Amino acid sequence: xxxxxxxxxxxxxxxxxxxxxxxxxxxxxxxxxxxxxxxxxxxxxxxxxxxxxxxxxxxxxx
Numbered sequence: 001x002x003x004x005x006x007x008x009x010x011x012x013x014x015x016x017x018x019x020x021x022x023x024x025x026x027x028x029x030x031x032x033x034x035x036x037x038x039x040x041x042x043x044x045x046x047x048x049x050x051x052x053x054x055x056x057x058x059x060x061x062x
Contacts, residue, residue, distance in 0.1 A: 009058070012052055018048075
């Protein structure tokens with residue numbers, strides 16, 4: 001597995017944990033740490049989204 005694949009997978013896991021916290025406890029960890037829709041939070045959300053798209057390719061690798 002390439003380094004970029006591992007980074008993407010890590011970001012997808014972070015995003016999944018955050019959404020799990022939102023769904024179960026109505027608690028957004030990213031917003032709590034970095035502020036609600038601050039520039040850093042938005043960058044994190046963008047990176048997690050891009051990582052999710054990148055992870056799709058992992059499904060089709062041998």
